[in-house]
Amino acid sequence: MTIHVFLGPTLPRERAQELLPEATFLPPVSQGDVLRSVARRPSAIGIIDGRFHDVPAVWHKEILWAISRGIPVYGSASMGALRAAELAAFGMRGVGEIFTAYHEGSLNDDDEVAVAHADADDGYRPVNEAMVNVRATLAAAANAGIVAERTATDLVQLAKQTYYLGRSYPQLLAAGEAAGLPADELAALRAWLPGNRVDRKARDAEAMLRLMAQERGADVPPANFTFEHTAFFEQARQTAGELGGVAGAAANTDDGDPASVTALEILDELRLDPVRYRTVWERAALRATVDAAHPEPPADLPAAAARFRRLHGLTGTAETQAWLDTNGIDVNHFGTLVGIEQQVEETMEQLSEMMPLAVLDVLRIDGEYAPLCQHIAAKRRALTEHGLDGSGPTADGDTTLQQLRWYFDMIGRPMPQSLESHWRPLGFVDQRDFLRAVRSEYHYRTLADRTERRGI
Template sequence: MNDIVVFLGPTLSRQEARRALDAHFLPPVSQGDIISVANENPRAIGIIDGYFQLVPAVWHKEILYALDKGIPVVGAASMGALRAAELDAFGMVGVGRIYQWYRSGFLEADDEVAVIHSPFEIGHHPLSEAMVNIRATLDLAVRNIELSKESAIALLEACAATPYWERSFDRLLADGKKLGLSASELKALERCERVDQKRRDALEMLERMAQGPATGVDTPDFRFNRTSKFDRLVEQDTCLARDGDTRITISVLADFYRLHGHRLFPGADSFALAQAGGRANEVVDALRLEGRLDTVLGQAVACDQSDGLRPCEGDDRAVLERYCRQAGLGLDQTATELGQAIGLHDSERFIERLHRFTFRSP
């Protein structure tokens, strides 16, 4: 891959981002994503947004892995600023005011950059306001002598006590009224210039990367130690395909094949390995050797009911009965027994995968 890859979500629209940098833009980064991208050897990786609550967050070790491969990694604005402040000593490049706030220790709380937002299909539109934006807005109001420092501090304390998904400028104004701010300060707060610091930092990062991906400090000489835990991450969470926020990882594909391989390649050695409970990466390697990986992966993408942000749920009994009829399995078995029969020994994961994948014939 010769592209620059940037993980982007609610901080900045893709249209605006593309005007600043010619890059391949992916949804917010999550666990396993940097490994997947680094294995394609891009010219550089940029991190702006990342998942952290509903989806496992990107590991620091993944970024170290990319740096060890000689791939520049740049971060700003949100998850990128956090990880850059934590890993700049190892060569990750941080950009922008928010990164500097974290790097200096002025900020410590992760939720300063957190927001809720819409899914990929409607543009990851932010539905709450990041506290760093509120902080930058209040700072400007104080500098412009529109708001006293004491009032700004009181408002920030109220904002910090508010769950990140409820933060907004409307909520800030309501807090100001509760705190007893004067009429002039309330009016100034309502009319003051709102600073989107995350957007500013993101654009600064993209413009810097456009000048040259390697811009920044040289990667220090450090030894990347592969651990058994990191190897498990590689073997299970390497991403094989994407559809918006939805990811098909190695482990997900192996589970899909366990569920529906009887319809695709019932006599294949790879399917026998899957049903025997073989490791996910071994099942995928077997499919690749047989030349069947693309077919199975395409079917998994076509059947996937997930939006990538939460488990698929529904009537467990109904989905079990439907699957048993399709697979020719006895209806008198428990979910644990059914899962074990196809090599999926975690009954909760078995049920979630049944809800997630509804088979469609090729």
């Protein structure tokens, strides 16, 4: 597992990665993003920046969901400080002076931390200055004797009266001149500002990342509340899982594009075929159980990834990227997927001695045991009567390419480039064992077809 941190204009990505290199940094958080994050089971979630002006802000209940699932959630600096102050009583970890000010009530307005910014391609460059930074900077200027306390107070008031999108130091100095504040103090402030601005938000964000690095792997106390799992929340949780992008990415709204398909739509489609749904659900349950029991990725994740690519015919970078694009995941999710798959295979190997009897019991529960035994006995008799039971010496070459093509046509799958990618997950001892099984089934079906054509 990894750490997810929602970050935008508050702190440069490079600086954040220095402080918490094991984290995956996601775009500013908005509604549904924490739900998507929880679905990937990070070891912790950190919220610094968030969106609110153009999309719904992150929902309080999705943060509570993460906490109830044993995932610590930290907040600081901006949207993270706001939500941490509101949810501190429920266990969200607030960090920094801004969080403390909101929590204690000395700050109340959301506009104190509001910052508009450019998009990801421009590094989330801020368009305006945050009010909390203006306050801290003017307090530092007054303490340094650059401006008088009265002038600093007047400038704070002028900044507060300005709509947040228009807040900047050039604008503030111009407003001070227009208000008749002392020209010599404004000139001194103008000269002092470039090297002495106080970035209170960045300072708090750095403190949160340091704390997350320090507490990584620490025991997480249980939630101090009972999560109310309503039907409305369940619908929100399922529909939040947009496919076709990392958490926090804008969803493709083209109804004809696979990226617009939601997890709920996929589940509903699977449920129309109960057998297929149960098969997928039980395989997913195994993955979820193994994942919960192994919080850390396998020791040699690169080797596991290489093996996965080999088994799936992903021979080069281009093929791998095409597979990622087709399946709507990024490199980080691919690492998680591969790691869990490796742990599933290792777990199944450990349980190999117990599995045969467990499979038989499942067949008994499903009412398939007796019919399957009758089918096997009939198959054995037919092959023996025609000298096709494989009792004599055989070699791999006895299973022709025609028989393999017949087999994969029968099961409705294309023949893979590597047969190992098919037989190994099914638990055959080796490739020869798989080929013998194909050969026997081919002969049995051929005999049955001949018998049917003769009307016998």
